[in-house]
Amino acid sequence: MDNKIKHRYISDNYKYLIAFLWYFNRLFCSATDTMKYGDWIRDGDNSREPNTLVSTKEMFEFGFFTPEGSPGGKRYAGIWYCKVSPRKVVWVANRDNPLVTSKSRGRVFGIRKDGNLQVFDDVVGNGTSFWSSNLKSSSSSPNRTVTLLDTGNLVLTEYDGTWLWESFKEPTDTFLPGMKMDENLTLIPWKDQYDPYSGDFRFKFDEGNKQFVILNKTIAYWKSGEPGKFLSSNKMPDVITDFLLDSSKLEPSYKNYSTKYKVLPTVSTYSYKMLVIKSNGKVEYGSWDDKLWMAGWSEPSDRCSEFNVCGDFGICSSDEKKFPCRCLPGLKPSLVDKWESRDYSDGCTRGTQLCSGEKDTFRRLKMVKVGNPDSTTRLPVNNETECMKECQDRCKCQAYSFQAASDKNNGTRGEYTPPTSWCWTWFESLNDLQEENNTNDGGHNFYVRVALSDLNGNTSIASIEKPSRRRISSTLIVLLTVISIIGLLCICVVISFVIWRRKKAKRLDNRRSSDRRNRALHMLDTERC
Incomplete structure (x- = not known):
C-alpha cells in the first residue's frame, strides 16, 4: 500500500472515528456544563458548536426542544432531566414567545454584548430577542459565564464567582430541590401538556397567613390551611412543607443575587423529587422512579378541597351519594338558577337578616370544617351554655363552636394546670365549609344562628341537619x-x-254436560218407541 492510499485510508477512518465519538457523546448526554462569553448553543444538529449544556453529573440538560405531541413547529429553550424518557421539562426560557421554525432559522442561546443571557434569532433583523435575563447592561460581559448545575439551576456568573442571575428565581411550573418557596416565587402551569405558554393558575406562598395557595387568575382556588388552627386542617403534609421551605439548604445560603457562590452539596443529596402545578390547577408532589412519574400527593384532592367551592354559607359534601353543595339551615341559594345549574360560587343567603329583631335559635351541624375565626373571638368559658350565650348576646354573631377542655396534667412535674375550655365565635360570612365524614381530625360540632321564621315551622334538629x-x-x-x-x-x-277464565270454562263444561244428558234422553225415548 503506497503512502497516498495509506494516508487516505487513515483520514477516512479518522473521520468515522470523530463522527462515532460525536454521536456517542450526544447519546449519553456528555457535553460541557459551562459556556463563556462568545460561545453559543445553536438549534440544529448541523452546528459545529455544542447543541446543549449538560450538568457535571449528567442530571440535567439545557437546549432547544419542541414539546412532545405539539402540533406546530415551535421551538423553546429549556431545561430537562438528562436521562429520563420521555423528556420531562422543568424550566422554559421563552415559554410565552416561541421561535417558529418556518420563520426563524438562526435560533441561538448565549451571553450577548450587554451581558444578558438571551434566546435570539441571529438571521432575522439585528438578532431579534425572544427572551432575556433582563439585567442592566454591563461592559463586563466578556468575563461572564453561564453554568448548568446538577440541581437543575442555570446560573449566570461574574468573573469573581458572584451569581448575577439564576433560573431558580424565575421558575415556570416546577419546583426542584434547592429552590425556596417564598413570597417572591410563583409557579405557573403550562397552558396544556403540549404548550408551555403561561396558564391561568398560580401556586405561591402567602407569607401573611403562613400558608400555600393556588389562585385561578386572582381568585383563591385552594389553600393549604394554617397548621394547628381550630377546625381548619392543614392539607399539606409536613414533608412537603419542609421540601418547599427548607430545600434551599441544599444550596449555599444567600440573601440576594450578588452573593458569591462557594460550595455545592454532593450529587447524592439530589433526587428526582419535584413539585409541579398542572394546567388544571392541581399541584402534584412526586418523583421519577424507573422512568415513571410517581405522584405521592396532590391537591385539590376532591371537589370539597377547592376553596369555598359552595360559596359563603354553603356546605360541601365529598360523599358522592349526596348533592355536592347545600345551604346552611334556614338559608337559601343566593341565585337559584345558577345553583340549580351547579354553579355554587354565589353561595347562600339568609331570608331574615341578623339583628332585625326577629327571634332566632341555633342549629347544630356535626363534624364540620370551616374557615378560621378571627383570633380575637376565642374566649375561655366554663361550659357550652356560656359559649352559646356569648354568641347569643351579640346579634351579629353568625355561629359558635365549643371546644371542651382536655383534662390532662399539662404543667411541669408535680404541678397541675387546670384545663381551659374555649368558645369560638364567627362574626363574618361563613366560608369554606366542609362536611367531615370521620373524626380523625378531632373535629367539633358547629352551631349556626338562624331566624325561627326561616325554618318554615320545622324546628326539629334531624330535619335541619340533613335537609337534602x-x-x-x-x-x-x-x-x-x-x-x-x-x-x-x-x-x-x-x-x-x-x-x-275459570267461570267461562265452568260454563262451557256445564253446557257440554247438558248436551250429553239431552242426547242420552233422546236416545232413550227413541228406543222405547
Missing part, C-alpha cells in the same frame, strides 16, 4: 306509593282475568 336527605326521602315515599298502587292494580287485573 328529607327531600330525597319524601320523593322516595311518593315513588314507592305510586309503584305499589300500580302493582296492586296489575295484580287485581290478573286475578280478575283468572277468575273470568
